[in-house]
Amino acid sequence: MFNQIEQVGFVGLGAMGSGIARRLMEAGHPVTGWNRTRSKAEDLLAAGMGWADTPREVAERCDVVFTMLTNTAAIEGAARGEDGLLAGLREGTVWADLSTISPEASVALSEEVAATGASYLDTPVSGSPATLAAGQMSVMVGGDRAAFDHVEQLLHAIGPKVTYIGPHGHAILTKVAINLALVVSVTAFAEAVTLVEKAGVSRAAVVDAALKSVIASPVIGYRAPLLVDDDTVYADVELQQKDLVLAQELGRRYGAMVPTCSAASEMLSAARSSDLSDRDFLVSVADVYRRAAGVEVR
Structure with a gap:
């Protein structure tokens, strides 16, 4: 059973992440964010985004968590440790990773997330900040089909072209x-x-x-x-x-x-x-x- 989506979390508020978080907010979804450098999130905070002090706190407070980080090492850094996402995930939460990381690492993370009772989706995006701003971003999804169905509406808030590819790792x-x-x-x-x-x-x-x-x-x-x-x-x-x-x-x-x-x-x-x-x-x-x-x- 998935949690009712009341609060959306976002970890990684760089150029692309902040743009996606803003689209989610503009679609009417309450968003709580975290970024290693808080100053990059000031515009979003002024627009009403909530703030969490750690990735763990994002996972604890939110029903769906998005991540958008630069590489595999950054995702694993946000996932692990006492302040990491894995420590805060709970049963029924969906973690959707928008990053482009190692397919092997993505599949391994999906197994660790499943052990917490949460679900993990690899949801990489294709496009740029310009594509996002024009409303033309595309999203690919790999993982449990039921988890995808649960968050599909959120993904369409990111971009109009959403494609379910198949099992964990296939979208990456x-x-x-x-x-x-x-x-x-x-x-x-x-x-x-x-x-x-x-x-x-x-x-x-x-x-x-x-x-x-x-x-x-x-x-x-x-x-x-x-x-x-x-x-x-x-x-x-x-x-x-x-x-x-x-x-x-x-x-x-x-x-x-x-x-x-x-x-x-x-x-x-x-x-x-x-x-x-x-x-x-x-x-x-x-x-x-x-x-x-x-x-x-x-």
């Missing part, structure tokens, strides 16, 4: 596959733009033409303009390469070839040394291509 696996394709396509775009820029074509003209062409996917749509006006960071090199490393690990584990993934990961490794490594990964990778080609960097 699907997200890794999607991000593999995303990074490869964005890296290839940086390569293509640099090629013709080297031949003398205006960068702005190439971007404009691409946005009117058949390659204008949603991710190219919101990222390509960064090559002309670098004003936003959707995901930096370190954050985006994490997903490629997960894909490479899966390739080794299952004996599947991921050559384009490996090539893209090498470009992201090179981009770590770029002077623009703190910018969006498209900008960082394009900087590496330009310097290698002798294109004037501006």
